[in-house]
Amino acid sequence: MKRLLTIILVLSALVMGFSQELLKSELESRKLFKESLNLLFEGNKYEARIKLNEAMAGEIYITDIPRLWYYAAKLDLQLGMIDRALQDLENALLFSTVNEEAKTLKNFIENMRNFSISNYATPTFSNLHGFFGVKNSFEKFYNPVDVEILNSNLYILDCQNHLIYKTDTTNEKWINLDKTINYYSINSDKNLNRLYLGSNKGIYYFESYSPIIRKEKKEIDEVLTKESTYTTSEQENQIKALIEGFPFIIYAIDNAGRIIGYDPYNNEIKVIGFKGQILQQKKFDDSYIFTDGVLWRNSLYLLEYSSSSIFHLDILKNEVVEIIKLPSKTYLSISCLPWNKLMLSSIEDGLEILNNSHESEVELMKISEYTKDDEFDEFKGRVKIKSGVMIITDYKDNEVTMQRLNSQGKYDLYLLNLYGLNYNESDRKVTAKLNVIDVSGEKMEFLSKNILVMDMGARVPFQYIRSYIIPDVYYYDINELFEIHIPQINTDSNIITHGEITFKLTPEKSIPFILSSSSLYYLTDEKSINKDIENLAYLSGGAIINDEYESYLNEYLNFSYKVVDYFEYSLFPPIVSGINSTTITLLLEDNLLVDTLFYYTEGIDNE
Numbered sequence: 001m002k003r004l005l006t007i008i009l010v011l012s013a014l015v016m017g018f019s020q021e022l023l024k025s026e027l028e029s030r031k032l033f034k035e036s037l038n039l040l041f042e043g044n045k046y047e048a049r050i051k052l053n054e055a056m057a058g059e060i061y062i063t064d065i066p067r068l069w070y071y072a073a074k075l076d077l078q079l080g081m082i083d084r085a086l087q088d089l090e091n092a093l094l095f096s097t098v099n100e101e102a103k104t105l106k107n108f109i110e111n112m113r114n115f116s117i118s119n120y121a122t123p124t125f126s127n128l129h130g131f132f133g134v135k136n137s138f139e140k141f142y143n144p145v146d147v148e149i150l151n152s153n154l155y156i157l158d159c160q161n162h163l164i165y166k167t168d169t170t171n172e173k174w175i176n177l178d179k180t181i182n183y184y185s186i187n188s189d190k191n192l193n194r195l196y197l198g199s200n201k202g203i204y205y206f207e208s209y210s211p212i213i214r215k216e217k218k219e220i221d222e223v224l225t226k227e228s229t230y231t232t233s234e235q236e237n238q239i240k241a242l243i244e245g246f247p248f249i250i251y252a253i254d255n256a257g258r259i260i261g262y263d264p265y266n267n268e269i270k271v272i273g274f275k276g277q278i279l280q281q282k283k284f285d286d287s288y289i290f291t292d293g294v295l296w297r298n299s300l301y302l303l304e305y306s307s308s309s310i311f312h313l314d315i316l317k318n319e320v321v322e323i324i325k326l327p328s329k330t331y332l333s334i335s336c337l338p339w340n341k342l343m344l345s346s347i348e349d350g351l352e353i354l355n356n357s358h359e360s361e362v363e364l365m366k367i368s369e370y371t372k373d374d375e376f377d378e379f380k381g382r383v384k385i386k387s388g389v390m391i392i393t394d395y396k397d398n399e400v401t402m403q404r405l406n407s408q409g410k411y412d413l414y415l416l417n418l419y420g421l422n423y424n425e426s427d428r429k430v431t432a433k434l435n436v437i438d439v440s441g442e443k444m445e446f447l448s449k450n451i452l453v454m455d456m457g458a459r460v461p462f463q464y465i466r467s468y469i470i471p472d473v474y475y476y477d478i479n480e481l482f483e484i485h486i487p488q489i490n491t492d493s494n495i496i497t498h499g500e501i502t503f504k505l506t507p508e509k510s511i512p513f514i515l516s517s518s519s520l521y522y523l524t525d526e527k528s529i530n531k532d533i534e535n536l537a538y539l540s541g542g543a544i545i546n547d548e549y550e551s552y553l554n555e556y557l558n559f560s561y562k563v564v565d566y567f568e569y570s571l572f573p574p575i576v577s578g579i580n581s582t583t584i585t586l587l588l589e590d591n592l593l594v595d596t597l598f599y600y601t602e603g604i605d606n607e
Contacts, residue, residue: 025059030579032058033068034423034600040075041420041433043472043490045516049075064579066096067598073105074597078419080486080512082109101581101596111411112514115507117535119411120339120439122370123353125390125403126589128446129169131156133398140172141165144400147384147391149445150188150195151210151466154391156400157186157197166236168210169446175206175236185250189257190443191560192274193231193468196253198261202244203272207235215468215561243276252295255441255543256521257556260300260315262290269293269300269313274556279549282318292382296336296440297538298529303334303344310334310342310354316546317527324354324362333382335390337405338413338440343367343383350379387445388414388438404450405438406588414438416586417515418595419491428571430455430599432582433564435517441539443563452585453567462569471562473554478522478533482509491516492562494542496553498523505532513540517564521557523547577603 032055039048052075056068073088086109092102131154133141143160156165159182164175177183177197185198188208193215197204213231242259248270250261257274267288271280284290290311292303302311308329312322329346336342342354344364352364368374381395385405392401407413420433432453436444444450448464472490477499489495495518513520519542522533529544537544545553567584579598586593 026061026064029055029058029060030064030600033064033071033579036071037421037423037597037599040491041422041431043492045075045078045491046487049079049487062095066092066099066102067579067581069095070099070101070105070596071598073102074419074515077105077109077511078491078516080482080509082508082511085109100594104594104596108415109508109511112511113506113508114411115439115510115535117339117439120337120407120409120413121341122408123337123341123367124371124406124408124590126406128389128402128404128449130399130401131165131167133400141400142398144393144398145183146185146382147393147400148186148188148195149386149389149391149402150190150208151193151213152446152448152464153208153210154400154402155186155195157183159183169449173233173236177239184247185261187250187253187259189253189274190563191255191257191556193561194274196242196250196259197239198248198250200247202246203242203248203250203259203276204239205242206237206239207231209233209236210466212464212466213468214465216470243272243278251293251300254295254315255519255538255541256545256549256553257560260293260295262293262302264290269302271315273552274559277552279552280315280318282313291331292334294334294336294342296340297534298544299340301334301336301342303331305331314527316524316529316544324356326354326362327364332380333384335383335385337385338438338442339407340440343385345379345381345383347380349377351376351383387442388436389445402446404446404588406590408590412591412593414444414586414588414593415514416584416593416595417517418582418584418597419515419517421582421597421599423599423601425602428575428604429568430571430582431566431568432584432597433517434567434584434595435514435565436586437514437539437541439539441541443541443565447565448567450587451567452587453569454581454583454585455569455571456580457583460569462567465566465568467564467566468561469564471557473557479503486512489516489518491518492564493518494521494557494562495519496521496523496550496557498547501530501533505530505536507532507535510536510539517541517562519562521545521553523550523553571601573604575601575604577601 036048036051069088069092073085076085089102141158144156145159146157148155153168162177162179166173182200188195194205209231217229246263252260259272267284269282289305290302291305294301298315300313308326310324314321329348331346333345351367355363367376382393384391390403390405417435422431453462472493474495478497520537520540521542522537522544525547579600583596
């Protein structure tokens with residue numbers, strides 16, 4: 001009996017020793033996982049994958065296994081290894097069949113494989129906020145000629161009062177303008193944090209301010225250093241001249257910072273660089289009068305007054321490639337849905353969408369035929385679609401309304417990507433990097449109005465931060481880029497590429513660019529472009545550029561910033577040790593999008 005007791009005690013000691021050793025090994029794997037997350041948060045996705053390999057090579061808690069496989073899939077997708085990511089997800093599902101994160105990521109891959117602009121057809125709208133020009137006898141604005149959105153702020157240009165009314169829907173401000181200048185238009189460049197004003201004397205600009213903005217400062221000595229600073233409210237009052245000497249109405253600013261608009265005095269379309277240099281011009285007959293224009297990729301659609309026509313100007317070719325004759329009406333504005341459907345407003349019929357397929361004649365369909373709502377049939381005013389928002393300027397009621405744009409159908413209009421997560425033990429804050437774009441590559445504005453943040457299934461209050469960071473810029477031949485370099489590119493980067501592609505560029509090859517929030521700029525000497533390259537470039541937030549503007553593009557990308565959106569929230573004791581989840585949900589009227597990442601905390605007892 002005594003001998004049996006001795007054996008039991010020895011075995012118990014061995015088991016306890018083994019358990020303690022196993023626990024230590026499992027904790028080490030969690031710490032390596034945390035190091036991997038930190039590397040990804042800093043933009044080093046390749047190094048993050050190597051560190052994750054170390055974590056997964058050791059002993060792992062059984063509940064951690066599906067989470068680490070899911071994270072591995074996220075990293076492999078950023079690295080361009082699609083098949084390997086799918087195998088990672090299968091491994092995750094083996095250990096946890098009820099794994100909504102893995103299933104959501106698999107659906108995303110499948111949707112990207114079937115991606116096509118033609119998948120989208122029926123727009124839907126949900127109200128965000130409305131602003132009356134006069135409310136309770138107080139005048140906010142009198143004559144809104146143009147509107148713009150940047151940094152979750154709405155800017156309304158009031159030419160009559162020489163003011164810009166600015167609001168984030170809670171706070172408001174007025175920016176005073178020079179009373180000797182007549183202002184026509186307002187547009188923004190998100191990569192420079194600039195707002196541009198078109199006027200009778202030229203183009204002027206100022207920097208946007210918002211309390212949510214953080215901006216990296218460039219200091220070039222022997223080493224490039226980065227320091228995060230705040231923008232100030234006074235910057236919006238410092239309006240500077242970009243170029244003067246001719247009247248100019250700005251229609252759009254592309255992803256390469258080129259300002260595209262109309263010079264009515266010389267009756268020509270001009271393309272102007274971010275330093276005020278004239279890059280391109282297209283002269284038109286003096287009998288044409290353009291009242292509005294909209295840019296989609298390299299297609300500029302011009303609304304011509306006298307003939308009730310749309311002139312399709314190809315920016316790459318610098319020539320009109322199509323003239324679309326419309327029914328004779330008094331058209332007030334032209335805008336473009338993210339899937340390249342043109343929307344027009346007229347005095348006679350309100351809002352209509354142009355159906356201009358090759359199989360049918362030109363047809364204008366009222367919005368009510370899509371939405372089953374006649375709200376816009378009697379509408380008289382202008383419409384602008386920007387960054388997931390339709391901005392409606394109603395001349396009759398002197399009101400500006402913002403509505404969230406969405407689409408009905410099998411495929412989602414927006415892509416939600418949670419691509420970085422950091423937990424700071426010292427201040428107990430979780431910070432998530434998030435990118436939400438539509439199918440044209442535009443980053444969503446007023447994002448926090450549709451966002452829900454959850455930690456371990458519980459809803460948490462959050463702070464929304466927008467950071468303007470200094471990105472890395474890479475230069476590669478396009479074939480070498482896909483064969484070799486994609487894993488080496490840091491997140492939130494810009495890539496300039498060139499050359500004739502020698503392989504089939506399928507839609508899924510855009511996944512590493514989207515999930516790492518990196519933009520592709522493709523230089524070409526041709527007047528026509530491969531549609532697959534075009535889709536990839538613009539979906540990633542890049543562009544197709546004539547190679548004659550290579551030096552301009554280099555200068556712009558090395559001068560500009562990359563916009564990164566963060567959501568930050570705090571944890572409060574007691575905090576349980578372990579791998580926890582952060583889930584971000586984009587709530588839309590017709591559907592919702594969800595993405596998840598995990599972080600590790602050592603835990604904190606009650607204080």
